[in-house]
Amino acid sequence: xxxxxxxxxxxxxxxxxxxxxxxxxxxxxxxxxxxxxxxxxxxxxxxxxxxxxxxxxxxxxxxxxxxxxxxxxxxxxxxxxxxxxxxxxxxxxxxxxxxxxxxxxxxxxxxxxxxxxxxxxxxxxxxxxxxxxxxxxxxxxxxxxxxxxxxxxxxxxxxxxxxxxxxxxxxxxxxxxxxxxxxxxxxxxxxxxxxxxxxxxxxxxxxxxxxxxxxxxxxxxxxxxxxxxxxxxxxxxxxxxxxxxxxxxxxxxxxxxxxxxxxxxxxxxxxxxxxxxxxxxxxxxxxxxxxxxxxxxxxxxxx
Numbered sequence: 001x002x003x004x005x006x007x008x009x010x011x012x013x014x015x016x017x018x019x020x021x022x023x024x025x026x027x028x029x030x031x032x033x034x035x036x037x038x039x040x041x042x043x044x045x046x047x048x049x050x051x052x053x054x055x056x057x058x059x060x061x062x063x064x065x066x067x068x069x070x071x072x073x074x075x076x077x078x079x080x081x082x083x084x085x086x087x088x089x090x091x092x093x094x095x096x097x098x099x100x101x102x103x104x105x106x107x108x109x110x111x112x113x114x115x116x117x118x119x120x121x122x123x124x125x126x127x128x129x130x131x132x133x134x135x136x137x138x139x140x141x142x143x144x145x146x147x148x149x150x151x152x153x154x155x156x157x158x159x160x161x162x163x164x165x166x167x168x169x170x171x172x173x174x175x176x177x178x179x180x181x182x183x184x185x186x187x188x189x190x191x192x193x194x195x196x197x198x199x200x201x202x203x204x205x206x207x208x209x210x211x212x213x214x215x216x217x218x219x220x221x222x223x224x225x226x227x228x229x230x231x232x233x234x235x236x237x238x239x240x241x242x243x244x245x246x247x248x249x250x251x252x253x254x255x256x257x258x259x260x261x262x263x264x265x266x267x268x269x270x271x272x273x274x275x276x277x278x279x280x281x282x283x284x285x286x287x288x289x290x291x292x293x294x295x296x297x298x299x300x301x302x303x
Contacts, residue, residue: 087135088137091137091139091144092112092138095112095138095140096109096112106185112138114169114172114176115136115143117169117171118169118202119146119165120168122146122161122162123135123136125160125161125163125165126161126164129160131150131152132148133147133149133161134147142241154265155216155264156267156271156275158216158217159215159217159275161213162210162211165199165210169199170286172195173191173194173195173289174192176192177289180192192293193290199282199286200286203283204230204233206226206229206245206248207226207248207253208248211226211279212226212249212252214279215275215279216265217265217267217272218275223249227246227250230242231246234246
């Protein structure tokens with residue numbers, strides 16, 4: 001028994017516990033680093049996969065928004081290609097939407113098309129005589145206009161461009177009346193009536209209305225008749241636009257008699273007669289058209 005005890009003590013004394021502890025710690029540390037290294041790699045991979053997954057999720061979630069943005073960019077590219085047509089197209093569509101909501105789609109579209117026909121009369125006439133002008137621009141509750149990029153050289157040139165609008169616009173209104181006779185649709189009669197009225201109003205001899213520009217080739221003195229007509233129209237139906245037109249018309253009369261450019265208004269007698277016949281004849285025909293429609297179908301007139 002004593003011998004066994006002595007042998008155990010000898011074995012125990014031969015064991016270096018410090019070295020054994022260090023070796024064990026080393027093994028545990030190496031296993032710890034290896035394990036941690038593997039876990040870190042896994043975590044890194046999971047992190048990358050997580051980011052990729054989140055990105056794909058965002059793409060899927062906002063796919064509709066991306067398509068919408070791309071669609072708008074395509075629309076902008078189309079507008080850039082349209083260039084000078086963009087302002088005409090956009091303003092025209094806006095005006096159609098507004099008037100369609102107010103008076104119905106058929107009348108709204110027809111009304112804006114009548115304005116377009118009127119303005120294209122100015123545009124095409126200007127192009128025929130080599131005068132640089134812009135395409136029409138539409139302004140809701142005001143109308144439409146083209147702007148001259150260069151001033152006409154004389155009153156005759158100005159009158160030609162001015163009368164082109166009412167002539168073509170009146171033809172457009174007449175076509176509406178013809179289609180009314182064929183189809184019996186009341187809105188077509190209403191469009192014809194409004195078309196005749198608008199073109200007749202534009203022929204009032206007040207600058208800068210078409211009539212004021214046309215009579216500049218007949219006799220600028222006719223502006224003095226246009227001012228009272230404008231005042232009567234203002235009392236009949238008050239409108240800020242009429243007030244503005246009267247102010248501009250009166251200013252033009254004052255300018256003419258203070259600083260008259262006689263050479264600008266020098267027009268051959270034959271051309272004066274031609275403009276006078278066209279101007280007063282068109283006014284008469286428009287008046288007859290209005291009276292006729294009012295007589296046969298007063299119920300379709302928009303009050």
